[in-house]
Amino acid sequence: xxxxxxxSPENPDPASIARAAExxxxxGLVAFPTETVYGLGVNALDRTAVxxxxxxxxxxxxxxxxxxxxxxxxxxxxxxxxxxCLATLADRFWPGPLTLVLSRSEAVPDEVxxxxxxxxxxxxxxxVARALISAAAVPVAAPSANLFxxxxxxxxxxxxxxxxxxxxxxxxxxxxxxxxxxxxxxxxSEIPIVLRPGxxxxxxxxxxxxxxxxxxxxxxxxxxTTGAMPSPxxxxxxYSPRASLTLYEGETKAVxxxxxGTAHKELANGRSVAIIAVEEDAHELAALxxxxxVVLRTLGSQDAPGTAARTLYATFRELDTLGVxxxxxxxFPAGGLGTAVQDRLRRAAAGRIIx
Numbered sequence: 001x002x003x004x005x006x007x008s009p010e011n012p013d014p015a016s017i018a019r020a021a022e023x024x025x026x027x028g029l030v031a032f033p034t035e036t037v038y039g040l041g042v043n044a045l046d047r048t049a050v051x052x053x054x055x056x057x058x059x060x061x062x063x064x065x066x067x068x069x070x071x072x073x074x075x076x077x078x079x080x081x082x083x084x085c086l087a088t089l090a091d092r093f094w095p096g097p098l099t100l101v102l103s104r105s106e107a108v109p110d111e112v113x114x115x116x117x118x119x120x121x122x123x124x125x126x127x128v129a130r131a132l133i134s135a136a137a138v139p140v141a142a143p144s145a146n147l148f149x150x151x152x153x154x155x156x157x158x159x160x161x162x163x164x165x166x167x168x169x170x171x172x173x174x175x176x177x178x179x180x181x182x183x184x185x186x187x188x189s190e191i192p193i194v195l196r197p198g199x200x201x202x203x204x205x206x207x208x209x210x211x212x213x214x215x216x217x218x219x220x221x222x223x224x225t226t227g228a229m230p231s232p233x234x235x236x237x238x239y240s241p242r243a244s245l246t247l248y249e250g251e252t253k254a255v256x257x258x259x260x261g262t263a264h265k266e267l268a269n270g271r272s273v274a275i276i277a278v279e280e281d282a283h284e285l286a287a288l289x290x291x292x293x294v295v296l297r298t299l300g301s302q303d304a305p306g307t308a309a310r311t312l313y314a315t316f317r318e319l320d321t322l323g324v325x326x327x328x329x330x331x332f333p334a335g336g337l338g339t340a341v342q343d344r345l346r347r348a349a350a351g352r353i354i355x
Contacts, residue, residue, distance in 0.1 A: 001165055002170055040057065054111070069139050097183060097199040102121060154314055182198045242320050258354065263288055278298060295319065302338075305332065
């Protein structure tokens with residue numbers, strides 16, 4: 001069984017953090033909260049520990065890891081070159097939910113980077129994550145603490161659902177505050193490129209740097225000829241619940257009748273149906289929700305993407321627990337953090353997208 005240590009998210013107990021740090025330094029696998037989702041941490045410089053992490057998550061070796069550090073002072077040992085714009089980004093967004101892809105140093109094992117000549121690095125904001133990294137005194141490679149392709153965990157209970165008995169320790173610091181993974185920005189290209197959207201939005205990055213590009217096709221498979229991903233979270237199928245999920249994109253007046261019609265067809269075929277929508281759709285879906293075979297969940301207002309981000313993965317996991325057969329989702333409006341929510345919905349749908 002995996003051990004669980006409960007700590008205050010604001011003021012984690014130093015003795016508990018010291019125990020978790022000792023586990024990390026000794027090659028252990030330790031799950032811990034960040035402001036985005038729970039991460040599964042190992043000593044990034046310990047090849048054997050990194051290999052254990054991939055095995056525990058059933059994660060393909062072609063999917064690189066993010067290395068978490070406690071301060072910018074740890075950066076020179078891990079990267080070959082520090083671009084001039086990094087100082088601007090660090091001043092505005094570190095510590096926080098921004099990951100930067102940089103040219104790696106020889107100190108970073110191939111297992112961490114999927115063999116690429118780049119390394120993804122961030123400084124997390126969460127007090128528990130910061131305390132743990134500081135106490136461990138090593139860079140911490142930490143993808144989300146779940147089985148590969150499953151919804152990322154935003155609570156310690158989600159970690160245990162997937163990884164109980166597969167990892168050494170969970171530091172339970174309560175629910176995460178953002179709920180979707182960090183923004184990933186590639187600084188090795190001619191202009192910075194957003195590889196994965198997150199809470200540090202494209203608009204924020206352009207305000208800081210000016211010219212910032214976007215990797216073409218958020219929500220689509222980013223496989224390269226070598227099979228290695230340029231960033232975590234870029235596969236077409238990711239963050240997925242067990243039930244088949246179909247995403248409906250377009251204007252509300254066009255989308256809802258089609259979604260409701262599909263729900264009736266699924267019910268007629270004997271399947272249970274879950275619908276995920278925004279609060280503004282609740283009235284249109286109220287009659288359908290009277291059927292006991294239908295589960296209706298809203299992600300908050302379409303004008304409050306932060307609520308949607310915080311609740312999305314927990315909603316997926318709740319529907320897994322309820323055992324629904326089919327999940328139908330109304331797409332979330334893009335822009336700001338909504339772009340990250342929509343990206344995660346597209347990947348959860350794994351190509352089942354109706355426009």
